[in-house]
Amino acid sequence: MIPAIEKASAIEIKQFQEAKLKELLAYLKERSPYYSALFQRENIAVDLVNTLEDLQKLPVTTKTQLQEHNESFFCVPRHEIIDYATTSGTLGSPVTFGLTDSDLERLAYNEAISFACAGVQKGDVVQLMTTMDRRFMAGLAYFLGLRKLGAGVIRVGAGIPELQWDSIVKYKPKYLVTVPSFLLKLIEYAEQHGIDYKNSGIKGVLCIGESLRNQDFSPTVLTKRITDKWPVQLFSTYASTEMSTAFTECEYFQGGHHHPELIITEVLDDNNNPVVEGESGELTITTLGVEAMPLLRFKTGDIVQLHTESCPCGKNSLRVGPVLGRKQHMIKYKGTTLYPPAMHDLLTYFEGVKSHVIEISTNELGTDEILIKIASDNPSEDLLNQIKDHFRAKLRVSPKIEFIAQDIINKLIFAPMSRKPITFIDKRT
Known part of the structure; x- marks a missing residue:
């Protein structure tokens, strides 16, 4: 389930994204109170933004601006909002994101191709060890994506090793979705209660929230501690509420794959200039295909390195390396x-x-x-x-x-x- 655009040439991917960027800018000028006011105030002619390089003509969007002008970023009336999610508030006050029916479909598509990237197929059973409530977008996204992919879902939620093992033994999932350090608690519980976890049928785990790889893609100490005891495949996946998009590893574990139809990525230095290829900087994103609350050149706060060489899996889109850390941290x-x-x-x-x-x-x-x-x-x-x-x-x-x-x-x-x-x-x- 590899989208055709991800197997296209670098030039074709760039041209595709530039066409999508022009559509987005026209949409923001017409529908976004925040961006239309910004374009007018800064005397920005969006018609002159034709290439990805032209993004440098546009100002960045910061978390502070999102927090201070949250309502002004909405591009649709409230009655079109189907779901409300908020950021975690790790770096300040939580920001509310609304999603239209189209946005939920886009979210499902994103997660379906992301799970497929890690090897999940139609008919596989996947156990979700994350919350779906408390305005958490990720849990909902996982469920929608697996449903679109045609996989079975066990919604257990976070924590409680006893309940997790009860579901694993009973329903025989092939994949898990969890924070990787929790796997150590699952192993400890299994060893204390005589559960043969190495023959449980778990093939892979899609891991969130913690790093699995060093900058050279070698396994971290956490990864080695898990796999030395439990030889399962650990896939790193990186996403955020603001992006409504995930970067997930394939079976070659060489960074999270970029979906060109969903997001434009830049890596910027402290002066908001692109870093030299191969250097680390702040991941800055522009969302494509989002109706309710699209973002233009949003600075995520995460320090990463982009990898542009083709992947052995057949995708030519770029990959995002392990997050070095958050700029504010x-x-x-x-x-x-x-x-x-x-x-x-x-x-x-x-x-x-x-x-x-x-x-x-x-x-x-x-x-x-x-x-x-x-x-x-x-x-x-x-x-x-x-x-x-x-x-x-x-x-x-x-x-x-x-x-x-x-x-x-x-x-x-x-x-x-x-x-x-x-x-x-x-x-x-």
Whole structure:
């Protein structure tokens, strides 16, 4: 189920996207209160934007603008909105997104081709270990995509290893959709209760929320810890509410595949200029085919690298490499630049670390301070020193670390109003 445009030449893909871009700009000028006012205020002639390179003539859209002018981004009347979703609010106030019937169909198409990219086929059974409620777009998208693909769906929701294994044993799913670190809890539960998880019939897992690959596509510590015990295929998938589009790995695990018919991608530096090919920068997207709330040059906040060489799977569209981190989460610590994903992965190396939270604050000198709170069944000075030595070896610095009780750390991780586990808290002023 590879869309023809993804197998087209780079020139054909570019020409296709440029035609779609012109359609989008005309739509925004006519229907978007925010963008039509912007074009008029900045004296922007959208008719002169004809190529992808011409995107540089247009201003970017930021999360702050979305938060401050949320209503003005809607291009359709409220009675045409079929579903409401919100962003998670990780980097500020949540933003409301409305979806029309056409937008839901586009979302289903996106997930159908994304699941197919990872090998899911019609008739396969897939267990969803993510929430579908609490205005969470992803859970709904997975369900719609699998339904469009013709796959069976088991909607279990997040957490509860006992219930997950009950469904796996009973319904024999071939694929799972979950946060990868939860797989360690599934393995632990299976080992404690005599479940033969290696012969459970699970072939692959589509993983969200945590990185599976390093920048060179080698497996992270988390990936190795999972697959050393449970030899399943782990597929990385990257998406956001704002994009309404997913970048999912194929069986070659060389980055998330881009769908040219759904989204235009740029990678920009701090001055909003395109980075040199092969360099990392902030992923900036323009959505195609969205009715209710299309976005033009939206800066996602995620630092990534694009890969343009053809993939052995037959697709010629570009691929998005592993997310290095979020721009606003960048930490300057003792002269070293750090991102939370690298620290999360290092902590996964230690089986004695049951759960953790990374807190960033500003010290009396006005610089970044890191405190890692850890829950462990066997806290000890030896474990503490091992962790600090590992940090020094891999990241050149060692942050402050303290042990706290599991019930206390659970209150931080599983905040009542959050849809996702919270493992990073930014308290910087």
